[in-house]
Amino acid sequence: MTLHKEYTRKAKKTGNSIQATIPADIAKHLDIQEGDLVLYTINSDGEVMIKKQKTISEQMGVDEEFLSILEEGMAEYKEALEDLVER
Structure with a gap:
């Protein structure tokens, strides 16, 4: 059985962008640390995937x-x- 966990974050306007934080558990799971680039991808179903961008x-x-x-x-x-x- 796969553990399913959901997180909620409030979006805030910053300049021309909307910003929401990455929960610590997700950042740890993806090995995302301060200064890393984060890649967002929208698939054909409209789902958004997030992962750490490779250097x-x-x-x-x-x-x-x-x-x-x-x-x-x-x-x-x-x-x-x-x-x-x-x-």
Whole structure:
């Protein structure tokens, strides 16, 4: 038997959008954390599906640890890299 749980949230206007929070249980289930992109899809039946958007590195199959090391190196040599761009 599948557990079925419903959540209710009040929608609020923010700029030109309508906003409602994601319940903590759902965010945890989808591994959504602050700063993540959330993908909303409307299927042919009109149902809305929500899931965590994959990062570009996940979509391309690039290792997150490699990107982290690359970012550290770029930060360490930022000034030297900027000088090269100016030449």
